[in-house]
Amino acid sequence: MKTGSLLPQTILLVLTIATMETALIWALQIAPADKLQGDVQRIFYFHLGCIWPGFVAFFYVLYASIRYLISRASKWDRRAFASGQVGLAFCTMVLVTGPIWAKPTWGVWWAWDARLTSTLIMWLIFLGYVMMRDYIDDQKMRERLSAVLGIIGASMVPFVYFSTRWFEVQHPKPVVMGDAESGIKDPNMVIALLLALAAFTLLYLFLWRRGTELAEGDAKLSELRMRMNALEEEA
Amino acid sequence: MPNLILLMLSKDLRRELRSKEVFLSSFLFSLILLCIFYYAATSSSVAFEKLPNTALWICIAFSGTIGLHRTHQAELQNACYKALMMAPRDPGLLFLAKFAANATLLTIMSLLLLPLIALFFNLDLGSNLLKMIPGLVLGIAGFVAIGTLTVVISANTRISDILFPIIHLPLVVPVLIAGVNCTQKAMLGEISWTGIQILCVLNLVFLSLGFMTYAYLLEE
Amino acid sequence: MSFEVHLDKIDKVYGETWALKGVSATIQTGDRITIVGHNGAGKSTLLGLTATLTNPTRGTICYEIDGTVAKDRGQIRRHMSMLSHSPMLYADLTARENLKFFAGLYGVSTDHHGIDSRLEKVGMKAAGDTLFRACSRGMQQRISFARAMLGDPDLLLLDEPFSGLDKKGTERLKNILMTEYRHGWLLVTHDLGQGYEMANRLWIFKHGRLAHNLKKSELDFKEYVSLCEANLPEEVLR
Numbered sequence: 001m002k003t004g005s006l007l008p009q010t011i012l013l014v015l016t017i018a019t020m021e022t023a024l025i026w027a028l029q030i031a032p033a034d035k036l037q038g039d040v041q042r043i044f045y046f047h048l049g050c051i052w053p054g055f056v057a058f059f060y061v062l063y064a065s066i067r068y069l070i071s072r073a074s075k076w077d078r079r080a081f082a083s084g085q086v087g088l089a090f091c092t093m094v095l096v097t098g099p100i101w102a103k104p105t106w107g108v109w110w111a112w113d114a115r116l117t118s119t120l121i122m123w124l125i126f127l128g129y130v131m132m133r134d135y136i137d138d139q140k141m142r143e144r145l146s147a148v149l150g151i152i153g154a155s156m157v158p159f160v161y162f163s164t165r166w167f168e169v170q171h172p173k174p175v176v177m178g179d180a181e182s183g184i185k186d187p188n189m190v191i192a193l194l195l196a197l198a199a200f201t202l203l204y205l206f207l208w209r210r211g212t213e214l215a216e217g218d219a220k221l222s223e224l225r226m227r228m229n230a231l232e233e234e235a
Numbered sequence: 236m237p238n239l240i241l242l243m244l245s246k247d248l249r250r251e252l253r254s255k256e257v258f259l260s261s262f263l264f265s266l267i268l269l270c271i272f273y274y275a276a277t278s279s280s281v282a283f284e285k286l287p288n289t290a291l292w293i294c295i296a297f298s299g300t301i302g303l304h305r306t307h308q309a310e311l312q313n314a315c316y317k318a319l320m321m322a323p324r325d326p327g328l329l330f331l332a333k334f335a336a337n338a339t340l341l342t343i344m345s346l347l348l349l350p351l352i353a354l355f356f357n358l359d360l361g362s363n364l365l366k367m368i369p370g371l372v373l374g375i376a377g378f379v380a381i382g383t384l385t386v387v388i389s390a391n392t393r394i395s396d397i398l399f400p401i402i403h404l405p406l407v408v409p410v411l412i413a414g415v416n417c418t419q420k421a422m423l424g425e426i427s428w429t430g431i432q433i434l435c436v437l438n439l440v441f442l443s444l445g446f447m448t449y450a451y452l453l454e455e
Numbered sequence: 456m457s458f459e460v461h462l463d464k465i466d467k468v469y470g471e472t473w474a475l476k477g478v479s480a481t482i483q484t485g486d487r488i489t490i491v492g493h494n495g496a497g498k499s500t501l502l503g504l505t506a507t508l509t510n511p512t513r514g515t516i517c518y519e520i521d522g523t524v525a526k527d528r529g530q531i532r533r534h535m536s537m538l539s540h541s542p543m544l545y546a547d548l549t550a551r552e553n554l555k556f557f558a559g560l561y562g563v564s565t566d567h568h569g570i571d572s573r574l575e576k577v578g579m580k581a582a583g584d585t586l587f588r589a590c591s592r593g594m595q596q597r598i599s600f601a602r603a604m605l606g607d608p609d610l611l612l613l614d615e616p617f618s619g620l621d622k623k624g625t626e627r628l629k630n631i632l633m634t635e636y637r638h639g640w641l642l643v644t645h646d647l648g649q650g651y652e653m654a655n656r657l658w659i660f661k662h663g664r665l666a667h668n669l670k671k672s673e674l675d676f677k678e679y680v681s682l683c684e685a686n687l688p689e690e691v692l693r
Contacts, residue, residue, distance in 0.1 A: 069448075069451055072510070121405050121408045124401075124404075124405035125402075125405045125406060127401075128398070128401050128402035128405065129402075131398075131401070132388070132389070132392060132398060132402060135392035135393045135394050135398060136391060136392050136393070137393070137469065137470045138469045138470060139468065139469075139470065139512075140509075140510065140512060141391055141454075141455070144451055144454065145388050145391055145392075145452070147451070148384070148388060148448045148451050148452060149385075149388055149402065151444070151448060152381065152384060152385075152406060152444055152448070153406065155440065155444060156406050156409065159409040159437060159440070160408060160409055162409070162433075163408070163409035163412045163413060163433065164412065166412075166413075166429070166433065167412045167416065222471055225471050226468060226471040226472070226473065229471055229472060229473070230473045230476065230662075230663075233473075233662050234662050238559065239559075239560070242556060242559040242560065246545070246548070246552075246556045249547075249548060249552065250545060250547045250548060253547040253548075253586070254547045309545075309547075312546060313541050313542050313543060313544055313545065313546060314539065314541035314542075314543050315543055315544065315545055317508070317537070317539075317541075317543055318537075318543035318544075318557065318560075318602070319560070320508060321506060321507075321508065321532055321535075321536070321537060322532070322560045322561055323528075323529040323530070323532040323533040323561060323562060323606075324529065324560065324562075325529070454508060454509060454510065455503055455508045455509045
């Protein structure tokens with residue numbers, strides 16, 4: 001199994017690094033600066049690049065959790081969990097890059113903008129999902145409850161996005177929006193954005209695979225430890 | 236199915252009348268919250284009278300969480316929940332019954348809270364009370380539908396009292412947003428049809444989620 | 456009515472500890488099985504597994520009702536009920552209200568008289584309207600017994616049902632079990648004498664394994680005690 005998985009792993013890593021580098025070059029050098037915001041706008045490529053795999057990650061949690069409840073096979077739990085962890089990491093990056101971008105454009109670090117707010121809530125939902133596992137001792141129970149929470153949490157994501165936007169309509173938006181829509185006109189900007197999206201998607205795939213392998217190793221280790229305990233007890 | 240719901244409802248209402256658990260944990264806690272709210276608002280020179288809706292939903296969110304946790308703890312006492320788990324019933328129907336009982340308790344609690352809020356905030360509820368009901372009831376229903384699931388999930392962890400609000404509250408944000416909007420408009424004499432529609436959709440989604448997944452929570 | 460449970464190579468693991476290891480056995484209609492084993496030997500886990508409350512980590516449990524294999528949990532659960540050291544009744548309801556609720560929940564049709572006669576059977580009719588929390592431990596356990604008997608189960612799962620009861624209360628409950636109840640049970644107990652007396656089959660668990668599975672007729676009480684002593688640590692035998 002090890003030798004079989006090593007090659008695609010390496011290919012994926014090389015591909016991720018190459019795309020990431022190209023995306024960096026395109027976003028920082030080739031794409032022109034935004035007319036309104038200047039160079040600050042360039043963080044947008046990474047901001048949006050992170051949120052996209054975040055979404056993918058959480059929908060994969062939904063899918064894998066359903067598969068787990070149907071099959072009760074631990075591998076689906078490990079896949080869901082790895083995806084949840086990576087998704088949480090990407091969400092964190094969105095929450096970090098958001099304020100960095102907001103400060104020079106809006107003048108404040110945080111503006112209760114629908115995008116940021118909904119990402120924060122999504123972050124909280126999946127923080128709960130990832131955290132909860134540490135507090136359940138029985139493996140089967142942990143898998144089952146995580147799967148149920150994963151399904152509820154991921155199903156809630158679209159509603160969180162929808163409701164924060166619906167609510168925002170009732171209130172004036174921050175005046176200096178300087179939104180990205182105004183800027184993305186140059187074809188090089190589009191290329192930079194697409195490259196960033198591709199790079200972060202590859203990064204998600206790479207991290208998710210590593211996360212799953214790590215969880216598999218953990219499971220094997222705990223199985224061995226368990227057998228050892230059993231032998232010791234009988235001796 | 237209606238039998239099961241009535242059975243659960245009468246059991247939980249009777250228990251509540253005797254123990255006053257939810258009343259104590261939710262209603263009195265809300266009273267304290269309102270006092271803190273007053274001082275927090277006035278000391279930062281915010282017009283306190285403009286915040287009845289805010290206060291109402293803060294009370295529902297926090298005391299509702301405490302109340303849900305409390306009622307589930309009562310189920311766990313004497314291992315009653317185990318007997319419930321072993322019942323030869325459709326788990327989906329058990330979920331709906333438990334949801335109905337929890338939602339009724341919390342709705343009664345919030346209806347008791349309304350006069351207090353009207354009193355404290357010099358609010359003339361009389362004319363707008365009926366307009367507030369749909370937003371309030373639907374909002375609480377959505378809150379409880381998710382809560383009935385998350386309270387069982389968190390009860391199986393080592394730190395259920397801490398984990399329950401942490402996993403429950405972010406999940407009900409959409410409901411709270413829509414509920415807050417509905418009752419705010421109602422207090423001004425309007426009805427927010429969009430809000431009510433959203434709440435209906437949310438409730439439908441939550442209840443079907445619960446109906447389908449509750450079976451997996453009725454295991455040890 | 457026949458109700459059989461087949462356990463096939465059951466493993467149950469909690470975290471990194473084994474509760475049950477490769478347990479294979481059959482519970483036949485009318486089997487009255489006493490289970491002993493040291494603390495944490497997976498006795499309660501076995502009851503939970505049999506009750507369909509938990510799933511085994513590995514292995515299968517198969518239920519046979521009247522010769523046909525039953526898959527539906529609801530159908531299986533109708534044939535079993537559990538009586539443990541925690542009474543599984545609401546403290547804020549009276550005995551009668553409790554029984555009424557669980558009768559409704561378990562789909563047993565009972566009117567006022569039905570509940571009364573069930574309470575009378577366990578000698579609790581007079582206490583029917585007392586709040587459950589106000590009942591003594593012995594009374595609680597008897598009412599709990601009435602709850603367990605509501606669906607007229609074919610298999611009772613008894614998890615230390617006499618713990619916390621005084622001698623008189625224990626005798627009374629034992630008496631009802633031995634004379635009124637006609638079907639089988641799994642009894643987890645620490646009391647070897649009681650366990651031997653009530654059983655027609657004896658199971659001894661050691662480190663999560665079913666070490667011995669014997670008919671009562673195969674050994675007398677003395678042999679049983681020495682077998683238990685050989686398998687169990689002293690603190691369990693008291």
